[in-house]
Amino acid sequence: MALYIAKRVGYALITLWILSLIVFFAGQVLPGDPARSILGQLAPQSAINALDHQLGVDRPLLTQYWDWITGFVHGDMGNSYQFRAPVEPYISAALQHSLKLAAVAFVIVVPISILGGVVAALNVGRAPDRIITVLGLSASTVPEFVSGIVVIIVFGIWLDVLPISASWSPGASIPDQVYHLILPSIPLVLILFGYIARMARAGTVEALDSDYARTAVLKGLPRGVVIRRHVLRNSLVPTVTVIATQTGYLIGGLVIVETLFNYQGIGLLIYKAAQEKDFPMLEAGVLSIGIVYMVATLIADFVYSMLNPRIRFGASE
Amino acid sequence: MSAANPPVEAAGALDAGVGQVRRELLHQLLHSKTFVIGAVIVIFWALCALLGSALAPHDPLGQNLLATNQRPSGAHWFGTDQLGRDVFSRVIAGARSILIVAPLATLIGTVLGTALGLAMGYLSGWTDTVASRIVEAVLALPVVIIAFLFVVALGPSPRTLTIVIGFVFTPLIARTVRSAVLSERELDYIAAARLRGERSPYIMFAEILPNVLQPILVEFTVRVGYAIFAVATLSFLGFGIQPPTADWGADISVNYAEITAGFWWETLFPALAIASLVVAVNLIADSISGVLEG
């Protein structure tokens, strides 16, 4: 078990390191130089050169990478070119925002979609199954920009019941923040619903067909108990891991939703950073997303292994 | 062993022949309602993509600056957009880029992902460990950022979209193929091949590949749906085909801002087109995997 976890953590660290290499060197394809993008098209070349030197972007790439990555490891994420200030507060604020939105979306979508998946599984091939499957499919295929605009118009403008902007005033209470996050989370809920429900359904169908479910039924246990105690316990565990793999998308992939709802999440932050050639911001942002993603997968792995005695107790016979 | 000694098991095939199995699968597909509905929609859009403006009542590019943002009417079934162009015609003509890019990108991703997945699964060891880490790292990158980098390097175009989506799909498909290969490589026919002295490429492509084609096919059909979604989203961000060519995602992106002004038709119809196409592709994918796996 400890070995298992240690190996996972080791792998995650290697993955993060590769990720850092990818962002760092891929970021170099961005045209023009950072100083030009800070100072504008009209600035004289001498000023550009001076600023480039000050930013250190005229040093050899490997040196830059080394300085950056060693700084990062020591908790120094570097300075933003755009804001000429440490990147860290921007990243952490945006990350907090993103995590909040992801949390709200998860809190809504996980119960609904698991319920949907289980109900579908219990009715395999019958009307509820078809309806849930097709609805889920359809919901998860509507691009966010379509569903987002629809909910804004319906709930924000016509019905005027929910705030259409996800940004709350400073010092807003947690319930107030959640209240602001309901609308933005709807497109995410729609997209994730079909996906998670599908997983939950597949897992449950498999568990229902298993020998141990048969044992439970043939013991004479009531159906409800069989499902709760024997089926769901095993069928939902893999779903947990699947949910974790969605955190990458939920944290970093919401550029459109964040734009639409004017929400300062990390997706938008790094997208802007890429546009502004703010390398330190871009790199730190992508790496932070990577870290969150890895941590989520690790937690899922951990939960999985806790819920799965086969791993928890090693494989010793 | 002589001719006089007749085979012990005189009867021939137990199971149906390959051709017959294919025919049966097709039969099953054609009798599945979801498949038929999906296929009809996809065929409809494919026709639009092929014939394009020939089917459209108006020139999809024809502007009329004095009749912009007209509501749907007899003359313009879906109304006109902010340059006075016929939305219906643009929806018809807009099928083309997405219907070329999405399957092509998926195909590229599938081919590369299959090759990578085969190598990871079969060669295992270091190849697998290293490739798996890279795959994980790429998967942790937000797609929009990947797309942005490619667009910067290659310029916005359908070709760029194809490459981006193919690139993003490669690791995803590689993961699926890898896990299929992992269970396949434990089978004894692989050992048998090694006992004939076969080389790795032969084993990967001639022995294993045909056996993992089924999950790959299922993955492919499912991925086409995601590809359509992705193409629409990236076109929405302006990474795809350039105006004035009609394109659903791009048309939504230039017009969605006007929904609040009441010009819903400019956005709604391309959005419905996207939704119908993705749902149709998913219906097909669903029934194909149902038939193959069930």
Added chain:
Amino acid sequence: GANSSSSASSGGAPGKPGGTIKAGIITPSGAIDPVTVLDQGGLDMLAQTGEYLCLANSKSQLVPVLAESWSANPAANVWTFKIRQGVKFHNGQPLTADDVVYTYKLQSDPKGKSNALSAFNGIIVPSGVEKVDDFTVAFHLTAPDANFPYVCSSENYNMIILPNNYDSSKWEGSFIGTGPFKLKSYTAKVGASFVRNEAYWGKKALPDATEFTFYDAQQPQILALEAGTIDVVGQFSVQGGQALLNNPKVTVISVRSSAHRELSMRNDQAPFTDPRVRQAVALTLARPDIVQGLFQGKAELGNDSPFAPVFASTDSSVPQRAQDLTKAKQLLQAAGHGSGFSTHLFTETTQEMPAFAQIVKSSAAKIGVDIALTIESPDQYYSKDWLSGIMSMVDYGHRSVPNLFLQAPLQSKGTWNAAHFKNSQYDTLSAQYIAALDLQSQRTVAGKIQNLLLEQTPVIYAYFYNYLAASASNVSGVEPTGIGHLFLFNASKA
């Protein structure tokens, strides 16, 4: 929406004081540093608490602010500004000539990184800034400039006056200035809030406080205004802003401006080496339709020269170019391109520019000219295609005088001469215009330039669009400027 020209709001009955006005503006693209700000969000922030020597108002007239008056010597190469007395910075420190000198030396240092350098370039260097006495500053120009006060106005938006020796890169922490509002809080990427400066030297601001929320796109701002989350949208374009134009609960504030798009054709590359070809393309545009279609009428016709109708010096007797396809075809024929040709237009994804590019494409197609479009992000456009594309279209913001428009984009040595237009007659005329001291002689030269450019058509100027801001209809006194400031000190909520 209800319309108001800016004069209506400034000339209306004064609103009642109090309340908090909430505005949405575009997110500043970087740190708020008076030296480096180069975008609208940033300049909006500077001007909330900072003040200029003078202000170019919505009618392009100069109004004294921190300078009480100014005057030039006859050669127009030494300008003397009288600084207002009794003005205090938010930290209580009084304003003196030292502060002005410090600010101007800082921003005009060619070795510095100031965004204002482009405006000071060739006009003034730090050594030309001279403190005469505690409340007088003299500027010794490197070349005569009759319009120099505009360079010292809000037009040159970086030029808010900083306290002597203030480190501009720390400004984001204090927003120190002399203006009617003081900073309450600022959160990068999110927003800022301000409170009334009770120690203000002039008329006190009406609102108790203002709150700015930053938006990355126009759409959420519009939605926020409609939903009542904000009271004011700092700027919007007709593209995507139709909802505001059509909404009775919204007041649209429209300011005439000289903001425009320049569609350059490479004068040094076939087939655009022939002025007849350039004219032909220009003749295909149905400009009134474009103004209607793209701007719902909230723009003025361009006549293929930078002399916008809003400029006082523009010679309005020069005939307006109109669509004439027959003539265009004849011109092409005469130039030897009777059967048309193919070319390429590069432009950016800014506001209506993609739509305008499509209009150009379809208009040119009517005379057999086939234009392929590349529409890219501003970054890419500027770094790759701006000055090299065979046809390229770029955006120019508002200026109160046409000087800038006449120089860099059109003069033979102009650094932004995307058309690669080299015409000695034009160079002479434009130099004359800039040196002309009085309006009458300016207008005379302007007429000549306008005619020359109509004949040469190196660049197509199809329209000058209004600067648009919007407020909820119960809010009055919102004052934008053509260059993008948003002044809320006169705003009030009914």
Added chain:
Amino acid sequence: MSAAAETMPVPDVALDVANVDVAYRVRGRDRLVLRDVSFHIARGESYGLVGESGSGKSTMALALMRYLPRNGRVRSGAITIDGRDALALGRSDLRRLRAETVSMVYQEPGRALNPSIRVGRQMAEVFEIAGLDRGAAMERSQAMLDKVRIADPAAVMRRYPHQLSGGMLQRVVIAMALASEPSLLVLDEPTTALDATVEAEVLDLVAALRDEFSTSVLFISHNLGVIARMCDRVGVLYAGELVEEGAAAEVFAEPRHPYTVGLLRCIPRRGRRKDHGRLDTIPGFLPQPGHTAEGCIFAPRCALADDRCRTESPPPYAVGPGRTSRCHHHEQAPDLPRETPVDLQAPVVREAGAPVVSLRGVSKTFAYYGERVRGLVDVDLDINPGETLGLVGESGSGKTTLARVLLGLTEPDPGSEVALAGVAVAGDARGRTRAQVKALQIVFQNPDSALNRRHSVRRLVGRALHRLAGLDGEALQARLLELIRSVRMEERHLALRPTQLSGGLKQRVAIARAFAGNPEVVVCDEPTSALDVSVQAAILNLLVDLQSREGVTYLFISHDLGVVRYLSDRIAVLYLGRIMELGTAETVFAGPHHPYTEALLSAVPSIDGTHRERIRLEG
């Protein structure tokens, strides 16, 4: 139970199945897999249901538990359990029936228990249904585990299923099944997944508990020996029909249906060896599921069949007290003509000459979740040219590992030495010369896994000929045909893929492939254990034929001692990766033995009912 007995007339039968038809709905059509099946089980009786794979045994069991798969349905007939009409029960009655009256145990004990719930908790559920509180239920569970002779039940109850061995698990499952003291216990191949020695223990346990609980038992197996040992009466199921029924001893001693007769002749019994002549076989194939032929279903494969058989379905003829046979010619059945001639040229072992293969100090250690698993420990072994060396041992003893090391598919630990014709060879097949690779081939246990299901027979065998015999073009085609005929298949089979072939045919293809490069040694790793007995016999005959013609050497791995004895010249016994005993077949079977060999031999149930006294191994 006793209370009920007082108030109700005691039903004389625990289970009565009358004229039951069961169908599965496949692609919109009903596929009949059980037709007109009738039998009953008296109180306290043990009834065996035998039949080859696919004959419908499990379907029968599930039908009476009312737990058919979603697409399955009892079309007609009646099932009465303990006097209650099982098919008419409502949901709660059905639940009560399952909780109180019938229990079922099935093949894979590892999968029958919920992997994520502790064993004790799962057991206790049974008692909780009966109304006990948690504490009492746990106590009773422990007592029950004690009854199934599990050492330290308290500790076992705290374990998760994966922490128990297969035998332990099956005991837990049986304990759970018996906990409610059911009147009927259904056991569907309860020992098929277990080792011979473990199987024997579980069977002993079931027999003992049956006496103790006086439960009726329906015992399902394809293993005639097991049925013979466990059951009072037996029913033989063929393609969904019960073709013969009667007292177990009588049916096995004197079968009255040609199918039963053929089946018994397929099995190498009573110490039969290859030099005694061929095994007999049953021609043809099991009919397709859902077949709808007229007449007797066995007619197409029956040497006695006449026109009547092909048109008229035989009724269950009474052929003795309590015996029935669905054969018009049940009188002639015992004299069924042989399908395969007895004469067989037994292969000659070339006594002279050095061993073809010799292993010296071969060990293999696996790393498994950080633990070291010793697959082979210091094995020394010589295989002589032309002989058949039988390798036996329980599951996990290292038989397959030995084979793979020999072939170069698994690299042995350093220091191990594998020599081919006296020449040391590389541990990995990739490091061996082509001739060395060619010399060693294998027939795997499971032909489904061993044959690439996407390749045709032509390609499967042709590629081997190309690579190993270096043939091409015409020569290849000619040799291909020859080879395919020598395994008694036909040219038309060449175009088919494995999925279109029966298990027996597939194994023939695998054999043909193994012989493509004229190997010196062919390893047969349980080549018949995935096959039904009737097919097994034909494959064994083929292997013997090939050996006598090609002079090849076999390393024959099996856990079926009858088969090993039939085929082998010498036998090696493997236990925990070590060779315990090595000698000629006769000496090994005759003793004196290593204690493990003794345990193994005594564990095997035989049809003939001649048990050795069971030897138990500790540890």
